[in-house]
Amino acid sequence: MRCRAGPSRGPGFRSRKPRSPLLPERPRVVIIGGGGHAKVVIEALRAAGFPPPLGILDPRPPAPMVLGVPVLGGNERLERLRAEGAADAVVALGDNRLRQAMGGRLAELGFRLPPVLHPAAQLSPTARVLEGAVVMARACLGPDAEIGLLAIVNTAAVVEHDNRLGPAAHVAPGCALAGGVMVGERALVGVGSSVRPGMVIGADAVVGAGSAVVRDVPPGARVGGVPARPLGEGR
Ligand SMILES: CC(C)(COP(=O)(O)OP(=O)(O)OC[C@H]1O[C@@H](n2cnc3c(N)ncnc32)[C@H](O)[C@@H]1OP(=O)(O)O)[C@@H](O)C(=O)NCCC(=O)NCCS
Structure with missing residues (x-):
């Protein structure tokens, strides 16, 4: 299931409230x-x-x-x-x-x-949210962003244009993902992290809280810090 535009709240963005009495x-x-x-x-x-x-x-x-x-x-x-x-x-x-x-x-x-879309989230008309995904209050989805099956875009996270969040990925509160970022299946981007444009975060990777991702993160890796580096290697 894909979730598409509802009534417009501001230029280029949409809100899901109020619902029409004609809608099921x-x-x-x-x-x-x-x-x-x-x-x-x-x-x-x-x-x-x-x-x-x-x-x-x-x-x-x-x-x-x-x-x-x-x-x-x-x-x-x-x-x-x-x-x-x-x-x-x-x-x-x-x-x-x-x-x-x-x-x-x-x-x-x-x-x-x-999918559950908080009405205080802002979604580009071309953003797509797949089944089971949740987009929390004050999150922002840019043009052509795609939020995968059962993924989470948590409170006040910015998921910019052309991002792809894989199935069951989680972008935690307050993150900022610049354009064209790929977040792999089941990966976690920890609270308050920033991700440089075009980065690829592999499946099952964990980005620690407050990190700055400036290099691709391999699948299954755990990284943290500013700039983010592998954890558990003398850090
Ligand atoms: C990265 C993380 C998963 C590691 O948790 P953990 O396995 O319990 O690891 P520890 O707390 O034992 O820390 C291990 C080492 O990594 C370091 N570290 C942990 N988190 C870090 C972070 N975010 N940035 C930089 N270093 C970090 C610790 O200082 C410690 O270093 P040391 O070995 O030199 O002492 C966790 O700290 C984290 O940031 N989780 C994100 C949670 C989140 O945002 N959830 C979303 C909820 S809505």
Whole structure:
């Protein structure tokens, strides 16, 4: 599923509010995960006009309710919920590998994974957001940016023109990715990092908080600092 332009908020950008009464109702979703990331997702769902979620599935919930949303049980409830008619889910797990695995399981069970776009995010009309991805408040997506399946663009992150975020990648709060950056599958760009134009961050790589990426990052590498260098090698 690709998410495209809604009503315009300013020159060249679009907002998803207010929704037209002619548009179909947004679904009641099942939320997978009840941790900190789920709180941000719940608030984004509410702001975006989704109706109250059906509930949260989490095998180790921090509390019986998360921001007023009830925890229904663990993931063993999924099949039953699907059989009872639940058809839409949001994977609110911050761990990239877990989020991707759970997205696969949900797809096998026939769940849809609607993208969640906070109305205070700014999206170029040519940006694309794929299924299961979330774009948080004050994030900014530039022209022709593509946000992959189950990826996260977190609060106030700037993902500039022609970026490609792979499946289950995560650009953390306050990052600034210049034009043409590629972020590989399940890679994490840590909070407050900056990335030079055209850099390639490989699959499963981790960019530490507050880094400046000025060289490509190989798949699976862990880098950090300004400029970012491999971690664990005498640093
Ligand atoms: C990079 C990171 C994953 C490393 O975590 P870790 O494996 O627990 O590593 P440690 O904290 O034990 O640190 C290992 C070494 O790397 C250094 N280091 C850790 N994070 C660093 C960073 N962001 N920049 C520079 N150096 C860093 C530490 O100082 C330490 O150096 P030393 O061995 O010389 O003492 C973590 O520090 C980080 O930055 N995570 C990003 C989290 C984030 O943004 N999440 C998004 C949430 S929404």
